[in-house]
Amino acid sequence: xxxxxxxxxxxxxxxxxxxxxxxxxxxxxxxxxxxxxxxxxxxxxxxxxxxxxxxxxxxxxxxxxxxxxxxxxxxxxxxxxxxxxxxxxxxxxxxxxxxxxxxxxxxxxxxxxxxxxxxxxxxxxxxxxxxxxxxxxxxxxxxxxxxxxxxxxxxxxxxxxxxxxxxxxxxxxxxxxxxxxxxxxxxxxxxxxxxxxxxxxxxxxxxxxxxxxxxxxxxxxxxxxxxxxxxxxxxxxxxxxxxxxxxxxxxxxxxxxxxxxxxxxxxxxxxxxxxxxxxxxxxxxxxxxxxxxxxx
Numbered sequence: 001x002x003x004x005x006x007x008x009x010x011x012x013x014x015x016x017x018x019x020x021x022x023x024x025x026x027x028x029x030x031x032x033x034x035x036x037x038x039x040x041x042x043x044x045x046x047x048x049x050x051x052x053x054x055x056x057x058x059x060x061x062x063x064x065x066x067x068x069x070x071x072x073x074x075x076x077x078x079x080x081x082x083x084x085x086x087x088x089x090x091x092x093x094x095x096x097x098x099x100x101x102x103x104x105x106x107x108x109x110x111x112x113x114x115x116x117x118x119x120x121x122x123x124x125x126x127x128x129x130x131x132x133x134x135x136x137x138x139x140x141x142x143x144x145x146x147x148x149x150x151x152x153x154x155x156x157x158x159x160x161x162x163x164x165x166x167x168x169x170x171x172x173x174x175x176x177x178x179x180x181x182x183x184x185x186x187x188x189x190x191x192x193x194x195x196x197x198x199x200x201x202x203x204x205x206x207x208x209x210x211x212x213x214x215x216x217x218x219x220x221x222x223x224x225x226x227x228x229x230x231x232x233x234x235x236x237x238x239x240x241x242x243x244x245x246x247x248x249x250x251x252x253x254x255x256x257x258x259x260x261x262x263x264x265x266x267x268x269x270x271x272x273x274x275x276x277x278x279x280x281x282x283x284x285x286x287x288x289x290x291x292x293x294x295x296x
Contacts, residue, residue: 050126051108053101061085100138104129104147107171111151114170115162124154131189141181145173149181156193161201163238165266198232199223201241201265208264209256211245219248222279231282235275239267243275247285 002013011018048056061084065073073081105126112122128150132138138146148171155162164182168175185191199220206216222244226232232240242265249256258269265272279285 049123050130051105051122053098053105061088097133100133100143101130104143107144107147108151111148111167111170115151115166117151117155117160117162118158121151121154121158121160124157125151128153128185128189128191132185135188137184137188142177144171145177145181146185148173148178149185152178152182153185153191153193156196157191159194159197159200161196161204161238163266196237198237198240198244201238202245205238205242205245205261205264209260211249211254211256212252215245215248215252215254218251219244222247222283222285225283226279229282231278236267236271238265239271239275240279241265242267243272243279246272247276247279251285 001010001019003010008022009018010020061081063085065078065081067073108122108125108129125147129147132146132150148167152162152164152167154160155167164175164178167173168178171178186193202216202219202223205211206219219241223232223240226240226244242261246256246258246261248254249261258272262269262272
């Protein structure tokens with residue numbers, strides 16, 4: 001489904017069937033009600049978001065203890081407002097589901113900062129977690145592994161190169177726990193997760209090691225040929241990208257060892273050697289050493 005913000009239509013991207021013609025504008029409200037006229041952005045507020053437990057629709061009592069004229073409130077009125085703020089905050093999270101979402105999305109916000117991912121991926125992860133909550137998949141399970149597995153599934157769906165180890169390290173969790181919850185979400189929610197393209201992992205590894213653009217382009221070329229020959233089928237995308245980068249470094253005489261690439265890609269040196277030999281034999285690449293410091 002695609003959305004056209006200009007014509008306010010929501011339609012199918014394949015057949016063009018228009019589902020709805022008028023959309024509700026979720027952007028900021030720039031209308032001003034002040035006497036001076038003009039635009040007043042102070043009334044806009046934050047947009048709605050699935051990554052907030054109440055979707056950002058709740059209101060708050062102003063924490064500034066002043067009246068409409070700007071004068072400070074009396075001590076009695078301050079105490080009254082503090083009690084009102086306390087009860088207002090409690091009334092928003094009275095249900096167990098709200099408390100669950102508040103804790104889960106707090107963890108999601110921390111994972112977002114550590115993994116440096118986009119807002120679209122966070123929104124997708126929040127959507128998957130809400131669907132899991134509707135199906136009672138949260139009951140009897142820990143919140144942290146489930147929200148981490150939802151984030152990993154969202155990264156896979158958006159083709160954002162984040163491995164299971166990256167998510168586990170960011171959340172201070174075990175890979176086994178996240179993998180178990182990910183399999184649960186994949187089965188119960190019937191997710192259609194695309195296969196990770198190893199070409200997308202090349203830039204990540206190369207940026208950590210400072211590899212030149214020429215070497216990266218040759219590694220991408222090697223991976224494209226391996227995909228045509230179905231050499232990369234059933235293999236870890238990160239290990240294939242690491243092996244292609246190492247082969248490209250050897251071919252172009254760039255001083256990067258197997259250990260350097262293995263640490264940047266979070267794989268073992270043995271895996272890189274095995275994938276390197278497979279790529280080299282499959283494409284008959286002559287990797288004569290141009291740099292004697294390199295070791296095959």
